[in-house]
Amino acid sequence: MKTLTLLRHAKSGWDDTVARDFDRPLNAKGRKAAQVVGAHLRRLDLDFDHIVASPAERVKQTIEDVAAGYGRTIAPAWDTRLYLASSATLLDVARETPADADRLLMIGHNPGLEDFVLLLMGKGDPALVREAELKYPTATVAELTFDIDHWADLAPASGTLTRFIRPRDLDPALGPSED
Template sequence: MKTLTLLRHAKSGWDDPVARDFDRPLNAKGRRAAEVMGRHMRDADFAFDHIVASPAIRVGETLDAIEAGYGRKLAPEWDRRVYLASAATLLDVVHGFDDGAARVLLVGHNPGLEDLVLMLVPEGTGALRGAVEAKYPTATLAEMTFPVDHWADVADGGGTLTRFVRPRDLDPTLGPDER
């Protein structure tokens, strides 16, 4: 059995004057959401054998804030392929995971993460998948399990979505901004 947890980076600051998208930092709401998610991960006893993350600034800052709430040091492998990757590229990354790792956290960006969940979890499998179809917000976790021994055997439609946790599920003030 393999467990893959996907984490979308927290809300970034579009008003920050950076030259490259890659360098965009989190905003205050994003830092708060990531810390809340880290506390949830601690309270729900999440544990990972391996972590792979996009090297974008907003992903690193998300993991720093997650650590503050989680209370554990995270030591990701930074993989440039994850930056703004498609679902197909992310699946290639997953296929390359070491089989000695049973529980992996993959931290990146949308739409790739959302598309990966929709690729790996069959349609019509419940409310959690429906929630992913509706929207995969920033700082949200999706956990899937696969009845395989090798990461290379993770395939389209072969997963079970076991958790989909949005920051607003943990703190309603972290929901969408009112317009």
């Protein structure tokens, strides 16, 4: 049994004038959402054997803030392939995970993460599946389980969606802005 947890970076700041999208930081709401999500991961007592993340600034800041709420260090393997990756690239990266790692955390960007969840989902709680099919908001955590022994055997439509946690589910103030 393998468990894949996907975390989309928190809300970034479009008002910040940076030369490259890669360098765009989080905004204040994103920083708070990441901490709230981290605290929720701690309450769930989730642990990860292997972590891989995009090296983009907004992902790095998401990890810092999630770790602050989580109360544990999150030390990913940085992989540039995750920066704005397609679902096919994410699948390739996941399949490279060491076989002895049972719990993988991948941290990256949309639309790739959303497409990846939709690619892998074979079943799950109908309410969770509906939410995942609608939208994958910033700082959202999706968890899928797979009845496989090796990550290399990860296949489309083979996962069971077991969690889909949006920041607004944890704190309504972190929902979409009305403006």
